[in-house]
Amino acid sequence: MKKTRENGRTSWKGILWNIIIIYLSSLASLYHQSSMLTFEGQKLQGVHDICSKINQLPFDKCHHLISTIDAQPASLVGGIVVFVSGSLRLTCEEHPLRFSQMFHLIPTPQGSFYVQNDIFRLNYG
Amino acid sequence: MKKTRENGRTSWKGILWNIIIIYLSSLASLYHQSSMLTFEGQKLQGVHDICSKINQLPFDKCHHLISTIDAQPASLVGGIVVFVSGSLRLTCEEHPLRFSQMFHLIPTPQGSFYVQNDIFRLNYG
Numbered sequence: 574m575k576k577t578r579e580n581g582r583t584s585w586k587g588i589l590w591n592i593i594i595i596y597l598s599s600l601a602s603l604y605h606q607s608s609m610l611t612f613e614g615q616k617l618q619g620v621h622d623i624c625s626k627i628n629q630l631p632f633d634k635c636h637h638l639i640s641t642i643d644a645q646p647a648s649l650v651g652g653i654v655v656f657v658s659g660s661l662r663l664t665c666e667e668h669p670l671r672f673s674q675m676f677h678l679i680p681t682p683q684g685s686f687y688v689q690n691d692i693f694r695l696n697y698g
Numbered sequence: 699m700k701k702t703r704e705n706g707r708t709s710w711k712g713i714l715w716n717i718i719i720i721y722l723s724s725l726a727s728l729y730h731q732s733s734m735l736t737f738e739g740q741k742l743q744g745v746h747d748i749c750s751k752i753n754q755l756p757f758d759k760c761h762h763l764i765s766t767i768d769a770q771p772a773s774l775v776g777g778i779v780v781f782v783s784g785s786l787r788l789t790c791e792e793h794p795l796r797f798s799q800m801f802h803l804i805p806t807p808q809g810s811f812y813v814q815n816d817i818f819r820l821n822y823g
Contacts, residue, residue: 609770609771611781613770613786614766614768626713641739641819643736643817643819645734645736645740645815645817646734647772647802647814647815648773648777648814654779654800654802654815654817656736656798656800656817656819658798658819658821671796671821671822673781673783673798673819673821675779675781675817676801677779677802688770689773690770690772690779692744692768692770692779692800694766694768694783694798695782695794696783696796696798696821
């Protein structure tokens with residue numbers, strides 16, 4: 574179970590939880606052809622390349638701990654920016670790695686969201 | 699002089715450098731009434747409140763080292779998301795603090811940008 578620094582969940586957190594859950598089941602629906610992911614400096618665009626990259630990541634060997642989730646409305650048409658910080662610990666490693674990630678979510682005509690921008694960085698000295 | 703992990707500067711980095719420089723001289727021109735800043739969880743909106751908060755920060759007692767700058771186009775109308783990671787060291791502290799920050803920049807009719815979204819977090823365990 575992931576933890577947050579704050580008590581309770583806001584609607585933004587609900588969206589993010591949904592994203593994480595969808596990550597594990599149906600990645601393709603989260604991204605559009607215009608979507609972009611920058612993962613530790615590696616730039617990817619489009620559903621196929623982004624999903625291929627995420628599917629290569631060792632989520633099954635990695636424990637996520639989310640420390641903070643901040644979100645703001647990004648536009649008059651309903652976009653949202655979400656900023657997450659936390660730590661990752663690989664099962665084979667003693668020390669966790671700090672990370673930060675941002676998402677820019679765009680509403681769809683169907684009342685859902687897709688990820689237009691996704692930037693991930695480990696945060697180390 | 700701030701350092702980046704990569705050689706050379708992209709146009710995104712140029713924009714960010716301009717932002718940092720403008721921070722020190724003319725904050726009000728960077729933000730609009732709709733702009734939002736979340737600083738370590740504290741939520742602020744509008745030119746007055748955001749500039750007041752930033753002007754209270756001890757930039758003169760703090761050394762910034764930027765490690766990474768990532769940027770992506772955020773919309774068809776010319777928006778940009780910028781994600782920065784690095785460290786801060788207060789002159790009275792031995793150990794630096796890791797931080798991450800994101801900006802969502804919106805183009806203006808005058809050919810410049812303003813900051814619609816600004817989220818800052820220290821990244822600690």
